Amino acid sequence: MVRVIEGLIIILIASLTAGAQAATLHGTIYEWADFEKPLKNAIIEVNSTPAQYMVATTGTYSFNLSTGSYLIKAKYYRNNILEYTTEEEIQIDREGVFIHDLLLFPPTDTEYEYLGDINLIGDIDIKSEDDPDNYVIPVLVILLLCALVVLYRVKKKKTISKPAADEPVVPMMQPPEDxxxxxxxxxxxxxxxxxxxxxxxxxxxxxxxxxxxxxxxxxxxxxxxxxxxxxxxxxxxxxxxxxxxxxxx
CATH class of the missing domain: 1.10.10.10 (Winged helix-like DNA-binding domain superfamily/Winged helix DNA-binding domain)
Structure with a gap:
């Protein structure tokens, strides 16, 4: 079941990138203290031409990119105040699908900022209304998100029944053994x-x-x-x- 869903995801991603971009970059967003639960509603930005933005409402992100070097930034606000942030350099050197998860940390003193009263989702509109793909791509994106949600739920059930061997181990509070x-x-x-x-x-x-x-x-x-x-x-x-x-x- 999981393999079928993963295959569907790859097909959908390939459909989104066909004829326009060379590669797809996607992944999951986590906060530094929790590797189990994706961090929802983070703002993701990549300095492509033109720049691309999105609000990761499900805790995942995806961008279509050509080959080159990029800086990807992620910010998470709580009550319009910056709570977690990160920025990483990404190298796209070939066509295909790249998976890169983002780990967000508390901001340093110089990174504190106030978001203000901004409609995050309403301001993010990369496509022109005259673009003929406007009706096709949203349908494919919705199907992709549905497939990701189903895949997440299936993997979560498997994790509950039997922990994965390669699941990252997060160091917890030290028991006073010594x-x-x-x-x-x-x-x-x-x-x-x-x-x-x-x-x-x-x-x-x-x-x-x-x-x-x-x-x-x-x-x-x-x-x-x-x-x-x-x-x-x-x-x-x-x-x-x-x-x-x-x-x-």
Whole structure:
């Protein structure tokens, strides 16, 4: 059943790109802390000529592109305030179908912005009303979205019955297995580590500084110390870091 649906999706994508573009780029959007549930209603933009935009109402996106290098941007707003964002360079070097999922992170200080009262869907209209494909392409897009929804539901049912072997494992909050190693921490590092665990084992360095009485430089050095001890992992994001606790063996 899944293979039949996937075949239908490929045929629909090929129909959309026939005679106009060389390749189709599509994928699923996720927030950095949840790899299971697609992030719906993110705004996706690619700097093609002309530029293409869409609102990923189902948590998936798709663009028709010719060969070349592109910058794809994704932004997610909650109450018109930017909550997650990312931008990635994509290389299209041949014809065909390219799958590229997008992972959105909290914005850095310089990325905060206010969307305002904008009709997102109404402002995104790439095609001209005189384009003869206006009646054909929307039907194909609707069929493609329906196929994607059915495929997602089928895969979700299979996942519930038996977890997939290649499903990405998301590091979760560290259980205190190596009690001796944690007890050896200095008092200030132990307090910082407890705060990270209390925030679910995941946080940003910016949010962490708000809960500490130390200076930014002091907190940065303490995090470096915890990372050297193998208790946390820092993921660089803009001018800040994502802090994740590490599972101890």
């Amino acid at each position: 009690v001796t190693r944690i007890k050896e921490l200095p008092e200030d590092l132990h307090g910082l580590y407890d705060i990270i665990l209390g925030m679910g084992g995941r946080t940003t360095q910016k949010e962490l500084r708000k809960k500490m009485a130390y200076s930014e430089a002091k907190v940065s050095l303490m995090l470096d110390d915890l990372e050297e001890r193998g208790l946390i992992k820092k993921i660089k994001k803009g001018r800040s870091n994502i802090i994740i606790t590490q599972n101890q063996k």
